[in-house]
Each structure stands twice: as C-alpha cells, then as structure tokens.
Amino acid sequence: MQVQTHVDINSEWGIVAARQAGRKLAREIGFGSVDQARITTAISELARNIYLYANKGQIYIEEVSNANKRGVKITAIDQGPGIKDVRKVMEDGFTTSGGLGAGLPGVRRLMDDFTIDSEVNNGTTISAIKWLR
Amino acid sequence: MNANISHIIFKHKESIIDQWLEEIPKFRTEDSLQNITDAMYENTNREFVDKLLSTVKNQTNDHADLVPFTERLIQLGWPLNYITRGLQEFRKITVATLSKSETDYNDSIELLQEIENWIDEIVNLLVNEYSGSWENTVFLQKMALKELSAPLIPVVDKISVMPLIGTIDTERAKHIMENLLTGVIEHRAEVVLIDITGVPVVDTMVAHHIIQASEAVRLVGAKCILVGIRPEIAQTIVNLGINLNKFPTKSTLKKGIETALEMTKRQIVEMEG
Ligand SMILES: Nc1ncnc2c1ncn2[C@@H]1O[C@H](COP(=O)(O)OP(=O)(O)OP(=O)(O)O)[C@@H](O)[C@H]1O
Numbered sequence: 001m002q003v004q005t006h007v008d009i010n011s012e013w014g015i016v017a018a019r020q021a022g023r024k025l026a027r028e029i030g031f032g033s034v035d036q037a038r039i040t041t042a043i044s045e046l047a048r049n050i051y052l053y054a055n056k057g058q059i060y061i062e063e064v065s066n067a068n069k070r071g072v073k074i075t076a077i078d079q080g081p082g083i084k085d086v087r088k089v090m091e092d093g094f095t096t097s098g099g100l101g102a103g104l105p106g107v108r109r110l111m112d113d114f115t116i117d118s119e120v121n122n123g124t125t126i127s128a129i130k131w132l133r
Numbered sequence: 134m135n136a137n138i139s140h141i142i143f144k145h146k147e148s149i150i151d152q153w154l155e156e157i158p159k160f161r162t163e164d165s166l167q168n169i170t171d172a173m174y175e176n177t178n179r180e181f182v183d184k185l186l187s188t189v190k191n192q193t194n195d196h197a198d199l200v201p202f203t204e205r206l207i208q209l210g211w212p213l214n215y216i217t218r219g220l221q222e223f224r225k226i227t228v229a230t231l232s233k234s235e236t237d238y239n240d241s242i243e244l245l246q247e248i249e250n251w252i253d254e255i256v257n258l259l260v261n262e263y264s265g266s267w268e269n270t271v272f273l274q275k276m277a278l279k280e281l282s283a284p285l286i287p288v289v290d291k292i293s294v295m296p297l298i299g300t301i302d303t304e305r306a307k308h309i310m311e312n313l314l315t316g317v318i319e320h321r322a323e324v325v326l327i328d329i330t331g332v333p334v335v336d337t338m339v340a341h342h343i344i345q346a347s348e349a350v351r352l353v354g355a356k357c358i359l360v361g362i363r364p365e366i367a368q369t370i371v372n373l374g375i376n377l378n379k380f381p382t383k384s385t386l387k388k389g390i391e392t393a394l395e396m397t398k399r400q401i402v403e404m405e406g
C-alpha cells in the first residue's frame with residue numbers, strides 16, 4: 001500500500017513535524033543518509049516558505065512509483081498571496097524577506113522533479129520528487 | 134451553600150460516600166492510577182470525597198480549603214480527567230440520593246441548582262489549579278531548555294566553543310546570537326567554534342543565521358570556525374547553493390581546536406618523560 005501523510009503548517013512546530021514525517025518515509029523506502037538529508041531539507045524549505053509567506057498550508061508526503069522506480073513526493077499547498085513572477089523566485093539569491101533566496105532554487109537541485117504552480121491571490125502549489133536509485 | 138440544603142446533604146453523607154467509593158473504580162483506567170497500590174488508591178479516594186463533603190459547610194462558594202489537597206493530587210500525578218469524572222459521578226449520586234429520600238425536595242429546582250453550583254465551583258477550582266501547574270511546568274521546562282540551548286563554553290584561554298544540539302527555530306537562533314556576542318566579550322574569546330554536529334537539518338534559514346552570527350562575531354573582534362559538518366549536510370549545503378567559503382570550516386571539533394590554536398599562535402606540545 002502506498003502511504004500518504006499530511007502535516008498542517010501553521011507554526012514552526014509544523015515544519016519540524018513535516019521534516020520528521022519526510023525523513024521517516026524516506027528511510028522506510030530505503031534512501032541513503034545523503035538523500036534523506038536532501039529530502040528533509042527540501043521539506044524544511046517548502047514548509048518554511050508556507051509559514052513565512054502564506055501563514056498556513058499543508059505539506060503532503062507520499063510514496064510514488066512508476067514502471068521501474070520508487071520515490072518520495074513532497075507537495076506543498078497554500079492559499080496564500082501567490083507568486084507574481086515564478087521565473088524570478090527560481091533564481092538564486094532572489095528574496096523578498098531578507099533571506100538568502102536559496103530555498104526554491106535549492107529545492108529544485110535537492111530533488112529530481114520539480115513543478116511550481118502559483119496564482120497571485122490564490123495560492124501556491126509546489127511538488128517535488130526524489131527517485132530512489 | 135444554603136444551610137438547609139447543606140444540612141440535608143450532610144444527613145446522607147455516609148450513603149453518598151459509600152455509593153461513590155463503589156462507583157469510582159470504573160474510572161481507574163490510566164497508568165498513573167493503576168501503578169499505585171490499592172490501599173493508596175482507596176485512601177486517597179476516601180480523603181477526596183471527605184474533603185468534598187466538608188465544603189458543604191462553607192457559607193460561600195469559596196473552597197480555597199481544597200487547594201492544598203489538590204496540590205497533593207497533582208504531585209501524586211492523578212489525572213485531571215479522573216478527578217472531573219469523579220466529580221460528575223459525585224453529583225449524579227448526590228442528586229439521586231436526595232431525590233429518592235427527601236420527598237419534599239423531590240423536584241426542587243433550588244436543590245438541583247445549589248448542587249450544580251457547588252460542584253461547578255469545585256470543578257473550576259481544580260481545573261484552575263491543574264492548568265496553573267501545567268503552565269508552570271511548561272515555563273520551567275522552557276527556561277531549562279533555553280539554558281541548554283546555546284551554551285558558550287570557554288575551553289581554553291581565547292578559545293570558546295558553542296555546541297548546538299537539536300532543531301534551530303527563530304527563537305533559538307536569536308538566543309544563539311545573543312549568547313555568542315555576550316560570551317565572546319565576557320570570555321575575551323578570539324576564536325569561537327560553532328559545532329553543528331547535533332543539528333539535524335541545516336536549511337537556508339539555519340545557514341543564514343550562522344552566517345549572520347559569524348559576521349556579528351567578527352564585528353566584535355573575534356573569528357568563527359564552523360565545525361562538525363557531517364558529510365550529508367555538506368552535500369545539502371552545496372545543493373542549496375550556499376557559499377560558506379567566507380568563513381573557515383573544519384570537519385571535526387578536534388581539527389577546529391587545532392586551527393584555533395594556530396590562529397592564536399599557540400600549539401599543544403607533548404611533554405617528555
Ligand atoms: N509559498 C509561497 N507563497 C508566496 N510567495 C512565496 C512562497 N514561497 C516563496 N515565495 C517567494 O519566493 C521568494 C523566494 O523564496 P526562497 O525560498 O527561494 O527564498 P527566501 O525564502 O526568500 O529565502 P531562503 O533562502 O531563506 O529560503 C520568497 O522571498 C517569496 O517572496
């Protein structure tokens with residue numbers, strides 16, 4: 001059976017809970033320690049962005065598979081302000097909060113597949129998959 | 134409480150107590166109550182119901198005399214859930230007993246209301262005491278955690294170490310910064326080693342705080358070395374595109390100390406003989 005967990009993000013505790021859920025699933029699927037760290041860090045970035053920019057939202061963590069491989073999929077969903085220029089936020093160093101601006105481009109590099117879908121005033125959905133090699 | 138009613142309740146005291154002691158063990162489900170001796174359990178129950186009935190004599194609804202006993206219940210670890218169920222049961226039994234035997238008062242609204250108010254006040258008092266004690270515990274634990282969360286240890290002259298263990302949230306990050314700066318000045322440190330061996334996740338926020346902290350340390354005239362970067366953390370930092378070239382990093386605390394000694398123009402020598 002394929003497992004899906006979801007964690008509500010509305011405080012910093014939620015970020016920690018989402019990371020722990022992600023690490024647990026990654027370990028169960030058989031990811032090594034480096035990929036576990038990558039997946040956990042990616043969850044941390046997406047969850048913190050929700051907390052910072054949308055106040056609240058959800059992180060879904062699930063196992064996915066296709067013909068010959070298995071992986072972990074993270075989906076971050078919020079109904080926050082959305083992102084005006086998606087290309088821009090994917091550039092290294094772009095930030096509106098005085099951060100490093102490394103979160104989103106970082107998640108793309110930490111994971112294998114990455115999609116972002118955002119509409120101003122309507123929220124943001126980001127999903128990312130890491131495949132087991 | 135109305136003197137008449139309190140008199141009536143008192144008259145049926147024994148019967149109420151007996152029924153209550155009979156019924157109450159069905160709520161003895163939680164571990165904290167199962168792991169005590171039967172004698173201890175029964176004695177405390179008896180004391181509880183005696184104390185309850187003794188409040189009948191209070192003219193007002195102020196039952197402050199229950200406070201010391203409540204404090205003991207809290208200390209013994211009796212769950213609030215058990216206590217409130219016990220009080221509900223107590224009310225049920227009292228109302229049933231009185232309406233059975235006191236035909237005058239059979240359907241007296243006044244009687245029912247008096248009993249309701251009486252028990253409600255006691256529930257309020259108990260809940261207040263319990264939640265006060267939890268808040269106190271949470272507060273103390275928070276303080277203890279805060280003390281543990283970012284200690285700056287002066288290991289040798291001019292060199293201090295800050296071992297970080299556990300998740301770093303915004304509040305803790307602030308605390309790290311404060312402790313670093315005050316500690317560096319207080320210990321006259323020239324080099325500070327920040328050890329992140331125990332930090333489970335180094336994301337952009339953590340990295341950003343560490344970078345800011347080390348810049349602040351530089352402003353007060355000392356230098357930072359980042360140590361304890363586990364291999365998988367090194368990889369994720371690279372993936373995030375974070376540039377740590379600006380400040381020295383060492384894989385282990387030991388190597389960090391060696392570097393710090395060099396930076397302060399000292400070394401460890403082995404003595405002969
Ligand atoms: N869920 C979101 N809703 C709205 N805006 C967002 C969301 N996530 C990111 N953004 C915008 O995208 C920008 C870039 O995000 P990114 O995570 O890459 O960097 P950052 O959060 O600013 O800094 P950090 O390096 O600490 O992550 C943010 O500054 C913010 O303006």
Ligand SMILES: [Mg+2]
Binds near residue numbers: 045048102
């Ligand atoms: Mg971010």
